Amino acid sequence: MKEFKGRVIAPGYFKGEAVVSRQGVNTLATFQKSALKNAEEVLVSDQNNPDIYEKNITGKALCLPITIGSTTGGLVIQTVCSMGINPACFLFSEHIDSLAASGIVLARIWEDSNVIAIDMLGKEFLETVQTGDILEVKEDGTVAIL
Amino acid sequence: MYEPKMKLTAEQRDILAGKQGEIKAKIMETIVMFGDIFEAPRLVPVTHHDGHLVTSFGIGLLKPLFKTMDRLNEADIKALGKFTVDPRPLDFENVKVNLLERLVFSKILYSQQKRYEEQLLKAGLRDEKAFTCACYLDEVGNIPQYGDVLSWAESSAVVYANSVLGARCNRNSGMLDLFGSIIGFVPEFGFITDEGRKSSWKVIIKTTRTPEAQILGSAIGMKVMEDVPYIIGLDKFIGTELDENTRGYLKDFGAATASNGAVGLYHIDNLTPEAKKLGHSLIKEDAKEYVIDDEELERVYHSYPIMWKKKEKEGNLVFIGCPHLTFKQINDWTDKIVAGLKETGRKKVKVRTIMTTAPDVLTKFKKTPKYEELLSTGVKVSSICPLMYTNNPLTKVRRIMTSSNKLRTYSIARYYKDLEILNYLVGKAVN
Numbered sequence: 001m002k003e004f005k006g007r008v009i010a011p012g013y014f015k016g017e018a019v020v021s022r023q024g025v026n027t028l029a030t031f032q033k034s035a036l037k038n039a040e041e042v043l044v045s046d047q048n049n050p051d052i053y054e055k056n057i058t059g060k061a062l063c064l065p066i067t068i069g070s071t072t073g074g075l076v077i078q079t080v081c082s083m084g085i086n087p088a089c090f091l092f093s094e095h096i097d098s099l100a101a102s103g104i105v106l107a108r109i110w111e112d113s114n115v116i117a118i119d120m121l122g123k124e125f126l127e128t129v130q131t132g133d134i135l136e137v138k139e140d141g142t143v144a145i146l
Numbered sequence: 147m148y149e150p151k152m153k154l155t156a157e158q159r160d161i162l163a164g165k166q167g168e169i170k171a172k173i174m175e176t177i178v179m180f181g182d183i184f185e186a187p188r189l190v191p192v193t194h195h196d197g198h199l200v201t202s203f204g205i206g207l208l209k210p211l212f213k214t215m216d217r218l219n220e221a222d223i224k225a226l227g228k229f230t231v232d233p234r235p236l237d238f239e240n241v242k243v244n245l246l247e248r249l250v251f252s253k254i255l256y257s258q259q260k261r262y263e264e265q266l267l268k269a270g271l272r273d274e275k276a277f278t279c280a281c282y283l284d285e286v287g288n289i290p291q292y293g294d295v296l297s298w299a300e301s302s303a304v305v306y307a308n309s310v311l312g313a314r315c316n317r318n319s320g321m322l323d324l325f326g327s328i329i330g331f332v333p334e335f336g337f338i339t340d341e342g343r344k345s346s347w348k349v350i351i352k353t354t355r356t357p358e359a360q361i362l363g364s365a366i367g368m369k370v371m372e373d374v375p376y377i378i379g380l381d382k383f384i385g386t387e388l389d390e391n392t393r394g395y396l397k398d399f400g401a402a403t404a405s406n407g408a409v410g411l412y413h414i415d416n417l418t419p420e421a422k423k424l425g426h427s428l429i430k431e432d433a434k435e436y437v438i439d440d441e442e443l444e445r446v447y448h449s450y451p452i453m454w455k456k457k458e459k460e461g462n463l464v465f466i467g468c469p470h471l472t473f474k475q476i477n478d479w480t481d482k483i484v485a486g487l488k489e490t491g492r493k494k495v496k497v498r499t500i501m502t503t504a505p506d507v508l509t510k511f512k513k514t515p516k517y518e519e520l521l522s523t524g525v526k527v528s529s530i531c532p533l534m535y536t537n538n539p540l541t542k543v544r545r546i547m548t549s550s551n552k553l554r555t556y557s558i559a560r561y562y563k564d565l566e567i568l569n570y571l572v573g574k575a576v577n
Contacts (some may be wrong), residue, residue, distance in 0.1 A: 008572060009183055035207040036255075070556065071200045071299045074319025075208055082210045096337075097372075097408075101183045102319030109176050110214060 006141045009096055010104050011017060013117035014089050014137040018061045018129050018145075021051040024068035027076045027099065030057075034078055042085050051131075061135045062087035065126060067100040077103025081113035089116035091136055093126035123140040148175045151182040153332050156332065158189060168188045169221045173325045179321060179332025180322060189331035190338060192297045194290040194313065195227025195326030197271070198281045200299035201320040202232035204258030211321065212258055215265035218328075225270035225327040230281035230288045232300055233470065233502070235259070235534030240526045241500055247540045255538050259547075269324065277529060278504035280397060280470040282306055285506040286510035292419055295338060297326025302469045302552065308411040310388065310396050312419035314338045317372075317410045325367025335413050343415060343420065344374065345429045351379035352439045358563050359395045360551040362438065365446040369436050372408040376429045381416040383514070388417070390474040398550075405552040421456045453558035454545045460497075461547035464567060465532040465559065467502035468550035476503050476511055476527070479568075480520040486572030494524035495571040497547075533557060 002068055026046050028093040033045035039094055041058040052062075052077065086107070090100065096119040107113035118141050129135070136144045147163060154162065164171040180190065201211060226494055235256050243251060252259075257404035263271075272288075279300055280287035296315035298304050299322070305317055307313040316336045318326070326332045336342040346537065347370045351357065355382070368376050384392050396414075403409035409454065413421040413428050420428060466479060481499060487493065501520075503511065508529055511517050532548070535541060536557035547567060554561040566576045 006256045032207070071301050071304075071317065072208075072320045075201060075211055075321050078210050078321070079208055079254060098180075098184070098317055101180055102322045105176055105179045105183070105317075106210075106321055109172055109179065111210060 001143055001146055002108045002128060003142055003144045004121045006118040006121035006143065008139070009101065009117035009119055010108055010115060010134060011139045012089070012114055012137070013139060014061060014116055014135070016060060016088060016135065018063050018131060018133045018135050019047055019052055019055050019057045019087070020063045020131045022065070022128070023049060023051065024066050025049065025052070025062070025064045026068045027067045027073035027103070029106040031076050031080050034085065035076070035083065037085055038131050040085065042080065051118070055131070057087045058085045059088050061089045061091055061137065063093070063126060063129050065094050066092060066097040071099060073099035074102030078092055078106035078111060081107035081115050082111040086113070089118065090142060091121055091125070091137070092117070092119035093121050093123055095119055103106035150178045152178060152186050152333070153188050153227045154178070154506065161329065162398050166347055167221060169217055169223055169327065173329050174343050176322070177325055177329060177331065177333065181335065184333060184335040186333035186335040188334055190295055190334045192226070192295050192326055192330050192332055193298050194294035194334070195225070195327070195330070195406060196288045197227060197229035197296070197302050197323060198229040198288060198298040198300055199223055199229055199320065199323050202277055202531065203235040204260070204262035206254065206257045206481040212262060212265065214321065215262070215269065219265055219268045223269070223328055225324065226330050227270070227327065228272035229327055230272055230276040230278065231266060232277065232279050232285065232372070233529055233531035233534070235254070235531055237528045237530040240528035240553070241530050241535060250538060251539055259335050270327070275505040278470050279303060279531070280472070280504055281505055282311065283472055283507060285473060285510055285558065286504050291349045295332060297323055297332050299323035301404035302397070303410070304419065305400040305410055306397055308337055309400055309413065313503060317408065319409065343428070345376035346433050347436060348429055348433045349375045349377045349438060351377065351437045352437055353443065354440055356383040357443055358440070360402045360561070361397040361443050361447050361550060361563070362401040364406040364551045365438055365443060366409025366412070366436070367403040367409050368446070370407060373382060374411050374413070376407065376413045376415065376421065376433070378415045380414050384417070386416045392417070394472045394475050397469055397472065402551040405555045450561050452560055454560060455543065456545065459545060459546045461560065461570070462497055463544050463546045464497055464499040464571065465502065465546060465548045465550065465553060466499070468532045468548065468553040469567045470500060470507070471503040473507050473510060476501060477516055480516045480569060482568055483523050483525065483571060484519055486568055486574070490573040492573045498570065499525045499571060501525055501527050502530055502532055503527065
């Protein structure tokens, strides 16, 4: 077991599977197709991100450096949280970017979402964690790869 | 009640505590919590009250947006000033679509357009012509002053306001742009602060001719990502005054830095206002260096993937004007196309072509003889957002050509240099 400690943006407890993107996650491109279809799960639709393309990220721990892309990004995160098809947690290796931060805040305040977000987990975290690993995320920002 | 980490004034605390109603309290909570994430010490007043919003499209999937707008409208909450917003996604008159596309656009994709535009008007949208990504153009008139603090989104408008006008605005997300315009405060961090406006990259231009704005912006964006570049040597080509030509160049350059990377502010030595005022003191001591020559620009240009399904075929639709063209740019394009067609003996452009500009620019352009001249070449002029148009599975079968690096980035359109597009349209060899 390996543990990492990050900063808590939105607290919560989670135990479950990781899906890992080593590159920035384009929020709109990732969620758009599933959200438009009113799907029950998000299958990543961003063809430019081979790490997570076509993977199911609903209810999982999305491990990423930051989000990138359109400034609608925050609204998109809020939307998938309101639909209940969001990743259960966003685990950022770097400082959270302004678009993802907006999305997490909008989701927590306006949608009463329980989405979890931890940032600044460090480069080593993203180099270590693999898609399919089981993670335990604690309220204090500790992330353990079990 | 959320316990803020930043210091709030008594007035701000009162709003947070709900003394101006539940909705305003939630708006304040959103802004404060967002600022706390970036360790903003306080909120600062928005000094340019006319906001600019990124979300102009009533795309069905953004249900929470329409719900929140309903709540704002019901509580009669408005922005402090009159805001502008990004371009509309549809213009069936000038951007023709087939029956199936019309159905998908109006009934599925942008099914909420009418409702959303009504919501925007109630919340303080300037008027029905306020739909453009280039709100800072003279004809549109949403022009902040040097040092103004803004609550804008739309990456190309934010980078222009920060860099060319010397205003102060972070790269906000949709919704946060409107919230800041309503509450009149934004968190003090990033580009709002002097320190956040310093450059951690020194970019040296060593090309032999004026770099193509869209490729130069792309190269810099991909290299520095969200950092602030200080660009040396570009004034040799584009001058030291912010005239019409330079402003058009910087609009396109900035949009490419923001979309190919995540640049929110750049300085150009001897040209942009802060670089003129503060010079090299804006460059951080440990700044990294990036040298750009002709070869580097060609490398970047040839690195763009071609996403068309049938790569060997020619394009069948051209979009020019993302971000929206300036009045000078649309006039220049008209002159070049007319002269080029005369040269090749053609009457019309080779392929369906749409130029996009702000509604207020289009109104002005329509009053000139050049408008009819341009239409006679077969070109259509619209105020649509090309990105929104291409943002559906049906248009993906088209082979769209564009000289916009932003459109290339967010769609499967293929990028061509301005001259290549011109040559193609008038029937000359592309290269």
